[in-house]
Amino acid sequence: MAIREIKFPAKVVRRARKIRVLLMDVDGTMTSGAVCLQSFPDGSVAEMKMFNSQDGAGIKLAGLMGIRTGMITGRDAPATARRGRENGMEFVVQGAPKKTEAYKAILARAGVADEEVAYVGDDLPDLPLLERAGLAVAVANAVPEVKRVAHYITTARGGEGAVREVVELILKAQGKWKKAIPLAIA
Numbered sequence: 001m002a003i004r005e006i007k008f009p010a011k012v013v014r015r016a017r018k019i020r021v022l023l024m025d026v027d028g029t030m031t032s033g034a035v036c037l038q039s040f041p042d043g044s045v046a047e048m049k050m051f052n053s054q055d056g057a058g059i060k061l062a063g064l065m066g067i068r069t070g071m072i073t074g075r076d077a078p079a080t081a082r083r084g085r086e087n088g089m090e091f092v093v094q095g096a097p098k099k100t101e102a103y104k105a106i107l108a109r110a111g112v113a114d115e116e117v118a119y120v121g122d123d124l125p126d127l128p129l130l131e132r133a134g135l136a137v138a139v140a141n142a143v144p145e146v147k148r149v150a151h152y153i154t155t156a157r158g159g160e161g162a163v164r165e166v167v168e169l170i171l172k173a174q175g176k177w178k179k180a181i182p183l184a185i186a
Helices: 010-016 053-064 078-086 100-110 124-132 144-149 162-173 177-185
Strands: 021-024 036-039 045-048 068-072 091-093 117-121 135-138
Touching: 010 135, 010 162, 021 100, 021 162, 045 078, 053 068, 053 162, 053 177, 068 078, 068 100, 078 091, 091 100, 100 124, 117 124, 117 162, 124 135, 124 144, 135 144, 135 162, 162 177
Parallel strands: 021 068, 021 117, 068 091, 117 135
Antiparallel strands: 036 045
């Protein structure tokens, strides 16, 4: 799915100018939310996650432009750890169904305040972080409760370029987008 040109609201742009750390949920945000489990005759199970390549490119670009990135998820999956490494994410916290403690630890480690953090989520476990973040973002297919607390709702669904849309929002708000483009094609 191609990201179309989006006119971001002025209130959202003002918030995005302050962002130094971009954090996100995984299932339903970086993926469609489907959890694919494959059972094998020996009783073992493999999990498959499908990530969007535009989201990955955006996350890498954010890092190149000085935005620190990470994810906080309640599930624990090798695919998530690998995706974090592939995208150069600094903060990857898995197995955290109650995400607030992980969020606080990341802020302390990064030396930032809530208003310098953007958080992207889709479901109820994301609410405490969305309520704290300087830029709270709900993906297009988020539950109504998440959309109600969000400062911005993406046009893209989770796993379909929503994170890339947020990266573009932040970099444009900070006047870094045009400088970022050559890095993406280098």
